[in-house]
Amino acid sequence: MMIQETRRTAPTAATAPIANAIAVASGKGGVGKTWLSITLAHALANLSRRTVLIDGDLGLANVDIQLGLAPELDLADVLDNNVPLAQAAQRHEPTGLDIVAGRSGVASLATLSPARLTSFGRGIADLSGRYDRVLIDLGAGVERPVRYLAGAAQRTIVVTNDEPTSLTDAYALIKLLMQDGAKTKVSVVVNAAASKAEGERTYKTLAKACDTFLKMTPPLLGVVRRDPKVREAIRAQAPLLTRHPSSEAARDVEAIAQQLAQAS
Amino acid sequence: MRLRTFTAPSISEAMRQVRAALGEDAVILSTEQVGKQVKLTAAIESARSVAATATAPAAGDDIETALHYHSVPRALADRLLATAGELEGGSPQQVLTAALRARFDFRPLTDHKPGRPILLAGLPGAGKSATLAKLAARAKVNGWAATAITCDLAKAGAIEQLATYARALEIPAYRAKDAATLRRAVAKTETSDLTLIDTLGTNPLKAGDLAQLREWAEAAGAEIVLVMAAGGDVIESAELAAAYAEAGATRLVATKVDVARRYGGILAAAEAGRLAFAGLGTSPEIASGLAALRADQLCRLILPASRAETRTTGASDNKSLSGTA
Numbered sequence: 001m002m003i004q005e006t007r008r009t010a011p012t013a014a015t016a017p018i019a020n021a022i023a024v025a026s027g028k029g030g031v032g033k034t035w036l037s038i039t040l041a042h043a044l045a046n047l048s049r050r051t052v053l054i055d056g057d058l059g060l061a062n063v064d065i066q067l068g069l070a071p072e073l074d075l076a077d078v079l080d081n082n083v084p085l086a087q088a089a090q091r092h093e094p095t096g097l098d099i100v101a102g103r104s105g106v107a108s109l110a111t112l113s114p115a116r117l118t119s120f121g122r123g124i125a126d127l128s129g130r131y132d133r134v135l136i137d138l139g140a141g142v143e144r145p146v147r148y149l150a151g152a153a154q155r156t157i158v159v160t161n162d163e164p165t166s167l168t169d170a171y172a173l174i175k176l177l178m179q180d181g182a183k184t185k186v187s188v189v190v191n192a193a194a195s196k197a198e199g200e201r202t203y204k205t206l207a208k209a210c211d212t213f214l215k216m217t218p219p220l221l222g223v224v225r226r227d228p229k230v231r232e233a234i235r236a237q238a239p240l241l242t243r244h245p246s247s248e249a250a251r252d253v254e255a256i257a258q259q260l261a262q263a264s
Numbered sequence: 265m266r267l268r269t270f271t272a273p274s275i276s277e278a279m280r281q282v283r284a285a286l287g288e289d290a291v292i293l294s295t296e297q298v299g300k301q302v303k304l305t306a307a308i309e310s311a312r313s314v315a316a317t318a319t320a321p322a323a324g325d326d327i328e329t330a331l332h333y334h335s336v337p338r339a340l341a342d343r344l345l346a347t348a349g350e351l352e353g354g355s356p357q358q359v360l361t362a363a364l365r366a367r368f369d370f371r372p373l374t375d376h377k378p379g380r381p382i383l384l385a386g387l388p389g390a391g392k393s394a395t396l397a398k399l400a401a402r403a404k405v406n407g408w409a410a411t412a413i414t415c416d417l418a419k420a421g422a423i424e425q426l427a428t429y430a431r432a433l434e435i436p437a438y439r440a441k442d443a444a445t446l447r448r449a450v451a452k453t454e455t456s457d458l459t460l461i462d463t464l465g466t467n468p469l470k471a472g473d474l475a476q477l478r479e480w481a482e483a484a485g486a487e488i489v490l491v492m493a494a495g496g497d498v499i500e501s502a503e504l505a506a507a508y509a510e511a512g513a514t515r516l517v518a519t520k521v522d523v524a525r526r527y528g529g530i531l532a533a534a535e536a537g538r539l540a541f542a543g544l545g546t547s548p549e550i551a552s553g554l555a556a557l558r559a560d561q562l563c564r565l566i567l568p569a570s571r572a573e574t575r576t577t578g579a580s581d582n583k584s585l586s587g588t589a
């Protein structure tokens with residue numbers, strides 16, 4: 001599948017989204033996007049889905065930090081030096097994932113030039129043929145490049161927690177994707193919820209805003225409970241599913257992975 | 265969308281707070297009992313945001329969206345985006361500022377004493393006289409001796425207006441009725457640090473007007489500075505600027521920025537006439553002086569400061585944040 005080349009400026013949406021790609025976005029940072037991307041990808045790998053995780057959070061690359069990787073190649077090599085994505089994707093044995101690491105302190109996706117953005121999108125499309133699932137951690141922000149990559153994926157998971165800033169930014173992202181006419185299926189994950197019921201309440205708040213102002217309602221993909229084991233695993237730079245396989249957060253993420261493992 | 269939470273002992277009290285803070289149009293998104301308190305989440309969406317292209321660039325928007333909103337001509341937008349693309353890294357504001365700096369000249373009139381008189385030219389009503397007064401006010405602040413000369417004889421009351429400004433600012437004022445008298449008036453301003461010449465509103469479509477402008481500028485040994493109101497049609501602004509540049513204009517003062525919302529016109533003008541940005545009229549107040557127009561100011565007009573920045577500086581109140589309004 002190819003992403004259409006757009007000549008003039010940053011393109012908005014690919015003509016046909018990449019069928020097995022899942023973008024993880026949030027608008028606001030710090031809501032657990034990176035952790036969720038890693039854990040979801042891990043859960044998918046555990047379900048025998050060949051999975052690659054791309055850390056698109058260039059500004060604050062943290063897949064490598066959360067997992068304690070020391071990548072030889074990373075996304076900056078892909079974007080700056082034309083290293084093919086497939087070559088930058090490195091096997092992470094503990095999880096069975098292939099990972100394209102980001103790099104801290106370099107340019108963010110938000111300022112990627114249109115030409116490089118399109119070629120990055122094309123690279124993801126090419127890479128997607130080798131895997132069952134491609135997960136992309138888009139990092140924070142609602143800028144056009146973030147939306148472009150979301151639009152290039154069949155699915156976009158918008159992650160929020162119950163804070164007003166997070167809800168507002170999640171809403172802004174959904175609205176802009178809609179205005180772009182992005183052909184991605186948007187669904188919501190409420191992360192770090194005090195309980196399942198609290199998480200559903202948070203979802204309903206966001207859903208009501210979308211329904212009232214946008215006349216559309218993105219479905220709830222799942223609620224992940226707040227769990228001290230998450231922080232503990234991140235501190236230890238160990239995947240949650242290995243370290244605390246029966247923790248609440250692990251089970252919540254696995255339930256979401258079950259849905260994503262089905263044909264999209 | 266603006267979203268806020270309210271906590272009160274009763275639902276009616278919470279509703280009252282919602283109305284007070286967000287107005288009658290607020291939508292209640294959720295209600296929740298928290299102990300003895302009621303917690304309400306409410307939001308409003310501004311009507312403006314319904315039409316995507318009519319939305320003023322919001323914090324968090326990208327450079328391209330902003331340039332599009334301001335109707336910056338395609339070719340110029342492309343060049344700015346290409347330059348911006350080379351400058352990856354930093355916030356959109358930093359990147360756009362750098363791209364503007366790379367693409368345009370910025371030579372504020374109030375930075376240095378100009379070596380020669382400044383002749384203000386532009387369409388009738390562009391704000392030449394107010395610009396003159398503001399420059400004179402700024403010169404005073406800088407401790408420069410300023411002189412005003414008007415050639416704006418055709419406009420009723422022009423001389424009176426200048427006299428009023430000049431008296432208020434305590435600067436000498438002269439009038440000139442033709443190139444010869446202008447030359448003599450300029451000769452009398454030898455000791456002046458800044459000689460400002462106001463002209464008749466020229467009609468750039470009339471070759472005669474532009475020729476006269478050039479004649480005056482030569483007689484005065486003056487630099488021509490184009491005064492142009494912001495918010496004008498993009499193509500019109502570019503053509504005007506090109507015509508004045510033909511007549512010798514080298515710098516641009518953008519006026520009436522406070523009563524405009526789209527700044528593609530002044531960008532197009534600077535580009536078409538290869539004019540350096542020289543100043544910014546942001547209010548009708550003379551005393552406020554003419555603001556220097558530098559790349560970061562120009563950027564701020566085009567792209568408001570981002571939420572990302574307010575967030576990292578901790579300035580944002582996490583109870584209330586504007587979304588893409």
Ligand SMILES: Nc1ncnc2c1ncn2[C@@H]1O[C@H](COP(=O)(O)OP(=O)(O)O)[C@@H](O)[C@H]1O
Nearest residue numbers: 029030031032033034035192225226227230231
């Ligand atoms: N379900 C959860 N329970 C508890 N803490 C969490 C949970 N999800 C995320 N966190 C915490 O939030 C922090 C930020 O997560 P991160 O994945 O870096 O967010 P983002 O990528 O959105 O910026 C993590 O360090 C972790 O401690």
Ligand SMILES: [Mg+2]
Nearest residue numbers: 033034057062
């Ligand atoms: Mg992250």
